[in-house]
Amino acid sequence: MKDRTRPSLLALGLMASLTASAAGVRSPGMLANTCAGCHGTLGASAGEQMPSIAGMDNGYLFSVLSDYKTGLRRSTIMGRLMKGYSDQEIWAIAAFFAEQPWVSTDRVARADQIRVGREIHERQCESCHEDAGRAQDDDSPRMAGQWSGYLNYALETCRDIGRRCHPNKMGERVMALSDQEIEALARFYESEK
Known part of the structure; x- marks a missing residue:
């Protein structure tokens, strides 16, 4: 005998579907x-x-x-x-x-990497990534406190495609950087909070 006090799964699915439609897009x-x-x-x-x-x-x-x-x-x-x-x-x-709060990494780089990375940043990156990479806008992401592994990958990829990197000036600025300079720059940004 069927229990008529509990709605069927089909009815529950239909009600959920109507509720979701009424609420709009996800x-x-x-x-x-x-x-x-x-x-x-x-x-x-x-x-x-x-x-x-x-x-x-x-x-x-x-x-x-x-x-x-x-x-x-x-x-x-x-x-x-x-x-x-x-x-x-x-x-x-x-x-x-x-809308979510930024969470920086908790890593600290070696002092020599921070020094070299800061010099590269001030010479080539500060005009777009102000405040040691903390500033951001539609064209420039926050770099300070970001993972160095990701930054290293992103900078190497940009260097490899050169002027095809978006934005173009980014590719131009990293094309001449060595692997060690890219790593130092990534470690510098990672250590900034």
Whole structure:
């Protein structure tokens, strides 16, 4: 005999579907949950090769995510993920992470790396990445407190593609840097909080 006091699974599914439709598109938090596996809970990465994205400028994040979607920015996974989102959803994801607090790494570099990295920063990077890499805007991400493993990878990739790096001036500025200089620059930024 059927228990008529409990709604059927079909009825529960229908009610959930109607409730979700009435509420509109998925919430920014729900959309951003997809990113947690690589970029950490609320965008604070716990792994050296993945960038922290919490607290980044929302215009910058939207631009980067859109570039992944269109293929302008090369990737292995990000491009495929972003193709599944509308521009409105990508903006919601960017805004969600922009609202989260920045969490710096707790690493400290050797003094010689910090000195060399600071010299390179002041000579080649300060005009866009002001305040030792803490300043950010639509074109420039926060660098201070970011993982050196990720920064090293990003700088090497930019150096390898040269003027095709986005923005172009970035590629021009890192083309002449040696592996040791890139590592020192990445360690310098990582040690800044």
